[in-house]
Structures are given as structure tokens and as C-alpha cells.
Amino acid sequence: MPLPAEPTVVFLDRETLAPSVRLRPPAFPHRWVEHQRTAPDEVLPRLRGASVAVLNKVPLREDVLAQLPDLRLVAVAATGTDCVDTAWCDRNGVAVANIRGYAVHTVPEHVFTLILALRRSLLPYRRSVEARRWQEARQFCFFDHPILDLHGARLGLVGGGSLGNAVATIAGAFGMEVVFAGRKGDAAPAEGRMPFDEVIATSDVISLHCPLRPETRGLIGAAEFARMKPEAILINTARGGLVDEAALTEALRSGRIGGAGFDVAMPEPPPADAPLMRLLDLPNFILTPHVAWAGRGAMQALADQLIDLVDGFQQGKPFNLVAGGRRAGLRCEAGRTIGRSPS
Numbered sequence: 001m002p003l004p005a006e007p008t009v010v011f012l013d014r015e016t017l018a019p020s021v022r023l024r025p026p027a028f029p030h031r032w033v034e035h036q037r038t039a040p041d042e043v044l045p046r047l048r049g050a051s052v053a054v055l056n057k058v059p060l061r062e063d064v065l066a067q068l069p070d071l072r073l074v075a076v077a078a079t080g081t082d083c084v085d086t087a088w089c090d091r092n093g094v095a096v097a098n099i100r101g102y103a104v105h106t107v108p109e110h111v112f113t114l115i116l117a118l119r120r121s122l123l124p125y126r127r128s129v130e131a132r133r134w135q136e137a138r139q140f141c142f143f144d145h146p147i148l149d150l151h152g153a154r155l156g157l158v159g160g161g162s163l164g165n166a167v168a169t170i171a172g173a174f175g176m177e178v179v180f181a182g183r184k185g186d187a188a189p190a191e192g193r194m195p196f197d198e199v200i201a202t203s204d205v206i207s208l209h210c211p212l213r214p215e216t217r218g219l220i221g222a223a224e225f226a227r228m229k230p231e232a233i234l235i236n237t238a239r240g241g242l243v244d245e246a247a248l249t250e251a252l253r254s255g256r257i258g259g260a261g262f263d264v265a266m267p268e269p270p271p272a273d274a275p276l277m278r279l280l281d282l283p284n285f286i287l288t289p290h291v292a293w294a295g296r297g298a299m300q301a302l303a304d305q306l307i308d309l310v311d312g313f314q315q316g317k318p319f320n321l322v323a324g325g326r327r328a329g330l331r332c333e334a335g336r337t338i339g340r341s342p343s
């Protein structure tokens with residue numbers, strides 16, 4: 001359904017984009033309302049009467065959506081749309097669009113920052129040097145912490161979209177062997193994919209690049225940690241919720257795996273006593289605050305694409321739809337706009 005004349009566009013969490021990011025105004029007459037942040041009980045009153053909701057991480061669920069008859073488009077200022085009830089939107093003709101491909105450099109660079117730091121014991125060596133351990137060494141260096149090269153190591157990727165593929169390209173330059181996992185439980189995965197369990201059992205580094213959906217929640221749990229190589233490291237820059245944090249705690253504390261690098265948690269921010277926060281004393285665990293995407297250029301690209309989404313929708317040329325495309329004559333499948341429906 002098209003937007004009305006002079007629609008109201010409400011951005012619920014503007015402060016999730018840095019103040020330096022320029023948001024150009026949509027190219028049509030509209031009323032723009034911007035909130036720095038929005039608490040759960042403020043979502044409904046703020047979106048009443050709005051045709052377009054813009055949000056990054058504000059949850060938008062059925063109980064609220066059902067009370068917003070004027071809403072036509074939810075423009076998510078991120079790739080992951082797990083904060084929106086896309087199934088409800090799809091059933092009820094509310095379009096949901098996301099940002100794609102903006103993070104193909106920034107997230108993979110963060111992934112390799114974590115991988116290299118863990119494989120080379122960067123933080124433990126820094127701590128040792130700070131503690132004057134070098135001065136105690138009887139020769140020119142010391143070997144308190146393990147160092148493992150990337151060359152020749154196997155990288156197992158879960159998710160072969162824009163980020164999985166970009167990580168694979170960098171891995172190739174390091175001389176890593178890259179394997180892509182098939183879907184969990186699928187014994188005969190598509191060509192070019194290795195069975196999920198085999199990827200888990202044989203990879204030196206496992207990196208997650210799939211969306212959080214009901215079927216991927218808890219994708220990596222106790223059974224997966226039990227299968228991993230003792231030196232394996234797990235990288236999660238995708239979403240908290242993909243990994244069972246209690247099982248991760250057990251795997252790291254017992255020395256079952258070599259280490260983990262996480263940029264995401266469930267919930268965010270994590271409370272001070274959350275499982276991931278309690279792991280921070282470990283030298284082989286690194287937690288960053290969901291900033292893998294936050295390279296300056298990537299954030300501006302995201303902001304530009306965000307307004308393109310709104311303009312495209314208003315012009316009757318929606319793109320990047322993950323839900324609600326049927327009424328616009330577009331089919332949405334597995335989070336992808338895959339083409340025009342046959343008429």
C-alpha cells in the first residue's frame with residue numbers, strides 16, 4: 001500500500017548512529033520525527049499515526065504492531081531484522097526493509113581483529129609486558145602464551161551471505177582453508193557446503209554470519225562445543241542468541257576450546273553479571289560492544305541506504321524487503337527480496 005501524502009516518518013533510536021553521520025531528508029514532502037532512544041513503553045505512543053518507522057534495535061512486536069493501522073513501512077537501520085516481528089508484518093502487509101552490504105569491509109576487518117588477537121595471544125602478551133615479564137626473560141623473548149598462525153588453518157563459516165563471503169576472501173589471502181557449513185541437521189547440504197557437524201568438528205576457527213531466527217537460536221550449544229577441536233576459537237559477530245552463553249562459559253572455563261571472540265550478546269547491553277561479562281577475566285575471551293559494523297564509512301553508507309529505502313518505497317519501487325512485499329507484488333523469501341511475483 002502506498003504512503004499517504006506527507007507521511008509521518010519516525011526514527012525511534014537516532015543515537016544508534018554516531019552524531020557525525022549525516023541523514024539526508026527523504027526526497028518527498030513528509031513530517032520527520034526523531035527520538036534519540038525509545039523505551040519499550042514509548043514505542044506505541046510514538047508510532048501512532050506514523051506511516052514509516054525507522055529503527056535500529058528497538059523491538060517491534062505483534063502487541064504493538066497490531067495497534068498501528070497506519071504503519072506501512074518499517075525501515076531497519078541494520079542488516080539484522082530480529083528486533084521486528086517480520087512474520088506478523090508479512091501476514092499483515094506491513095513492509096519491512098533492511099540495509100544490505102554496507103558492512104562488507106568493516107565487519108570482516110573486526111572478525112580478523114578478533115581472530116588474530118586470539119590466535120596470537122595478543123592480549124596475554126600485552127599483559128605480560130605490562131607486568132615487566134620481558135625484563136625477567138633470560139633471552140631476547142619469552143613464550144608464555146601460544147601463538148598459532150592462520151596460514152594452513154581451517155576457517156569454518158556459518159552463513160554464506162555478504163559477510164560470510166567477505167570474510168572468506170580475506171581468509172584466502174591469509175592462506176586459510178575455508179569451508180562453508182550447510183544447515184544444522186542437514187546431512188546432505190547443498191553443493192559447496194560441508195555438513196554442519198563436520199565444520200564444527202574440523203575447523204580451527206569458526207565464525208558465525210547468519211541471522212538470528214527461531215531456527216538459529218542456540219545454534220552453537222553444548223553438543224557443538226563438545227565436538228570442537230581443543231584449540232578451536234569461536235567468533236560471533238552475528239547476533240547474541242546464536243550461541244548458548246552458559247555452554248560457552250563451560251567450554252571456556254573447562255579449557256574445552258581454545259578461545260572465543262564476541263561482538264554481540266543477549267541482551268544488549270548485557271547486565272554486569274551476564275554470562276559474557278563474567279568471562280572477562282579469561283585471557284582467551286574477547287568481548288567488544290557490538291561495534292563490528294561501526295567503521296565510519298560503513299555507518300554513513302548505512303545511513304544513505306536507509307533514506308534510499310524510504311524514498312524507494314514512496315516511489316513505488318521498494319527494495320531490500322524482508323517482509324510485507326506481497327502487496328507490492330514482490331516475493332520475500334528467507335530475508336531476501338528475490339524478484340517480482342508472476343502476475
Ligand SMILES: NC(=O)C1=CN([C@@H]2O[C@H](COP(=O)(O)OP(=O)(O)OC[C@H]3O[C@@H](n4cnc5c(N)ncnc54)[C@H](O)[C@@H]3O)[C@@H](O)[C@H]2O)C=CC1
Pocket residue numbers: 079080081100101103107158159160161162163164182183184209210211212215216237238239263264290291292293294335
Ligand atoms: N556485529 C555487527 O556489527 C553486525 C552484525 N551483522 C549480523 O550478521 C548477519 C549476516 O549479515 P550478512 O552476511 O550481511 O547477511 P546476508 O543476508 O547477506 O547473509 C546471511 C546468510 O545466512 C544464511 N543463513 C540463513 N539462515 C541460516 C541458517 N539457519 N544456517 C546457516 N546459514 C543461514 C543465509 O542463507 C545467508 O547466506 C546479519 O543477519 C546480522 O545479524 C550484520 C552487520 C553488522
Ligand SMILES: O=C(O)C(=O)CO
Pocket residue numbers: 056077078079080081293
Ligand atoms: O547491521 C546489523 O545487523 C547490526 O547489527 C549493526 O547494527
